[in-house]
Amino acid sequence: MSRVLLELDHVSVSYGSVPAVRDLSLEVAPGEVVGLVGSNGAGKSTTLAAIMGVHRLAAGDILFEGISIAKEQPDAIARRGVALVPEGRHIYPDFTVEDNLRLGLLGRSTREGADRDLEWVRRLFPAIADSSTRMAGLLSGGQQQQLAIARALVSDPRVLLLDEPSLGLAPSVVDTLFDALAEIRDKGVAILLVEQRAQLTVAFADRTHVLRNGDLVLTLGPEDVVDTERMTQAYFG
Amino acid sequence: MSFVQLLIDATALGALLALVAMGIALVFGVMRLVNFAYGELITIGAFTLVLTKGWPIVLRVLAAFVVVIASSLLMEVIFRPLRRATAATMLVATFALSFLLQNMFLFIFGPQGETIEFLAPLNRAIEIGDLRIRWITIIAIALGAVLLGFMSWLLGKTSVGLQMRAAAADFTTARILGVRAGRVIMLAFVLSGFLAAAVTLVLAVQRPLATPNYGFVVLVPALVGVVVGGLGKLVPATLGGFAIGFATVVLGDLLPSGSRVFLNSVLFAIVIIVLLVRPDGLFTGRTGVAERV
Numbered sequence: 001m002s003r004v005l006l007e008l009d010h011v012s013v014s015y016g017s018v019p020a021v022r023d024l025s026l027e028v029a030p031g032e033v034v035g036l037v038g039s040n041g042a043g044k045s046t047t048l049a050a051i052m053g054v055h056r057l058a059a060g061d062i063l064f065e066g067i068s069i070a071k072e073q074p075d076a077i078a079r080r081g082v083a084l085v086p087e088g089r090h091i092y093p094d095f096t097v098e099d100n101l102r103l104g105l106l107g108r109s110t111r112e113g114a115d116r117d118l119e120w121v122r123r124l125f126p127a128i129a130d131s132s133t134r135m136a137g138l139l140s141g142g143q144q145q146q147l148a149i150a151r152a153l154v155s156d157p158r159v160l161l162l163d164e165p166s167l168g169l170a171p172s173v174v175d176t177l178f179d180a181l182a183e184i185r186d187k188g189v190a191i192l193l194v195e196q197r198a199q200l201t202v203a204f205a206d207r208t209h210v211l212r213n214g215d216l217v218l219t220l221g222p223e224d225v226v227d228t229e230r231m232t233q234a235y236f237g
Numbered sequence: 238m239s240f241v242q243l244l245i246d247a248t249a250l251g252a253l254l255a256l257v258a259m260g261i262a263l264v265f266g267v268m269r270l271v272n273f274a275y276g277e278l279i280t281i282g283a284f285t286l287v288l289t290k291g292w293p294i295v296l297r298v299l300a301a302f303v304v305v306i307a308s309s310l311l312m313e314v315i316f317r318p319l320r321r322a323t324a325a326t327m328l329v330a331t332f333a334l335s336f337l338l339q340n341m342f343l344f345i346f347g348p349q350g351e352t353i354e355f356l357a358p359l360n361r362a363i364e365i366g367d368l369r370i371r372w373i374t375i376i377a378i379a380l381g382a383v384l385l386g387f388m389s390w391l392l393g394k395t396s397v398g399l400q401m402r403a404a405a406a407d408f409t410t411a412r413i414l415g416v417r418a419g420r421v422i423m424l425a426f427v428l429s430g431f432l433a434a435a436v437t438l439v440l441a442v443q444r445p446l447a448t449p450n451y452g453f454v455v456l457v458p459a460l461v462g463v464v465v466g467g468l469g470k471l472v473p474a475t476l477g478g479f480a481i482g483f484a485t486v487v488l489g490d491l492l493p494s495g496s497r498v499f500l501n502s503v504l505f506a507i508v509i510i511v512l513l514v515r516p517d518g519l520f521t522g523r524t525g526v527a528e529r530v
Contacts, residue, residue, distance in 0.1 A: 054409060073412065074412040075412045075413075075414075075418055078412070078413060086410065090407060092403060092407065092410075094406065095403070099399055102396070102399060103400075103414050104414060106414050107414060107415035155415070
C-alpha cells in the first residue's frame with residue numbers, strides 16, 4: 001500500500017472559462033490531518049467537490065491509493081471510502097434523523113461494524129441520538145451540522161473531507177467535534193479539513209495549505225500558529 | 238347518481254390516475270425528467286394485448302408486463318445521453334418520442350385502432366340496493382390500494398426505497414453518499430413501467446378499443462394531477478393524480494347533462510386557480526421545513 005492515501009497532482013478546476021483552482025498539489029496520508037484555509041472564493045470547497053467527483057478536472061489528476069479516481073463518478077468514489085461533509089450540510093430535511101444516518105451506511109464497504117459505528121456517533125453527538133425519529137429539518141442548525149458529520153462518520157471513511165464543519169456550532173460542540181476528529185485521525189483515517197477558523201485549523205492539522213484565488217500560496221505547520229502576521233499576509237496578499 | 242355510487246366511481250378513476258401520476262413522478266424524481274412518452278407505455282401495453290389475442294389470459298398479462306417494462310427500460314437508454322441536458326431539452330425529447338411512437342402506432346394499426354378483447358365480462362355490474370358497481374371498478378380500486386401500499390412500503394421501509402427517495406430529494410448529495418445513480422434511475426424506470434402495465438390491464442377492460450393515442454389521453458390528466466399535487470415529491474404528485482381523477486368524475490356528475498362538454502374547461506379552470514394560489518402544488522405543505530441557520 002502506498003504511504004499516501006490521497007494525492008492531488010497539479011489539479012486545476014474551472015467554472016466555464018473561470019479558473020477556480022490552479023495547479024494544486026497536495027497529499028494526505030493515513031492518520032494525517034491536512035488543513036485547507038483561505039478567504040471566500042479561494043477554491044477550498046471546489047477542491048473537495050473535485051476530489052468527490054462532483055466537478056471534473058480541467059487538468060491534473062487525483063489519486064486514491066495510487067489509482068486515478070479523477071474520472072470516477074461520486075458514488076463510486078464514496079464506496080472507495082471517501083466521505084464528504086458538504087458545505088451547507090445537505091442533510092435530508094424531510095427524512096427522519098435515523099434515515100439520514102442510514103444513508104451514511106451506503107458508503108461502507110461492509111456492514112460489519114455498522115452498529116458499533118452508529119453507537120459511536122450517537123455517543124459523540126447525544127443531541128441527534130435523542131431525536132432519531134424526528135424529521136431532520138426540525139433540528140437546530142447546530143444539530144443538523146452534527147447529523148451531517150455523523151452521517152459521514154458512519155460510512156467508515158478512509159478519507160474524510162470536511163467543508164467548514166464548525167460552521168454554526170456552539171463553542172462546546174466545536175470542542176466535541178475536534179475531539180472526535182482527533183479520535184478519527186488516530187484510527188488511521190486521512191482527514192482533509194476546510195475551515196474558516198484558520199488558527200484552530202493550523203494548530204490541529206499536520207499541515208495547513210493557504211489558498212488564494214485558486215492558488216496554493218503558503219503551507220503552515222502547527223508551529224506557525226503564533227505567526228498570525230504571516231497567515232494574514234497569505235490570506236489577503 | 239347516488240352519493241355512494243359517485244364516491245366509488247370517483248375513487249376508481251382517482252386510483253388509476255394516481256398510479257399513472259406515481260409512474261411519472263418516480264422518473265421525474267430521479268432524473269428531473271417529465272416523460273411525455275409515458276402514455277405510450279400504456280399504449281404499447283394495449284397493443285401487446287391486441288397482438289396476443291387468443292393466448293391464455295395469464296400469458297397475455299405476463300406479455301403486457303414484460304413488453305411494457307422492457308419498453309420503459311428502452312426509454313431509459315434513449316434518455317441516458319440527456320442526463321446532463323437542460324430540462325427544456327429533455328422535455329422536447331420526450332415530446333418527440335411520444336409523437337414518434339403515436340405515429341408509428343398510427344402507421345401500423347391505423348387510425349381506427351384495434352379491439353383489445355380482454356376480460357370483457359369484468360364490465361358486468363353487481364347490484365347492491367340501488368348501487369351498480371362494475372367488477373372492474375372494484376378491481377381498479379383494489380389494485381390501486383395494493384400497488385400504492387406496495388410502493389409506499391418499498392420506498393418507506395427498504396434500503397433501495399430510501400436510496401430512491403434520497404436521489405429524488407437531492408440527487409448530488411445522494412451520489413456523494415454512495416447511492417448508485419445508474420441503478421436507481423434504472424429501478425425508477427422499471428417501477429414506472431410496472432405501474433404503466435398495471436394501469437393498462439384495468440384500462441383494457443374499461444376502454445376496449447386500442448387507438449394510437451390510447452395512453453396519451455390518460456397521461457394528460459395524470460400529468461396535470463402531478464403538477465397540481467406537487468411536481469418533484471412522490472406522495473403529493475400521487476395525491477394530485479388521485480384528486481384529478483376524483484374531481485373529473487364528481488364534476489361530470491355535478492354539471493348539467495347539456496354542459497358535460499365543458500367538463501375539461503371547468504376542470505382546467507380549477508387547476509389554474511389552484512396553481513395561482515398554491516404554485517408549489519396542493520399537497521406539498523405550505524410551511525415545509527424552514528432553512529436553519
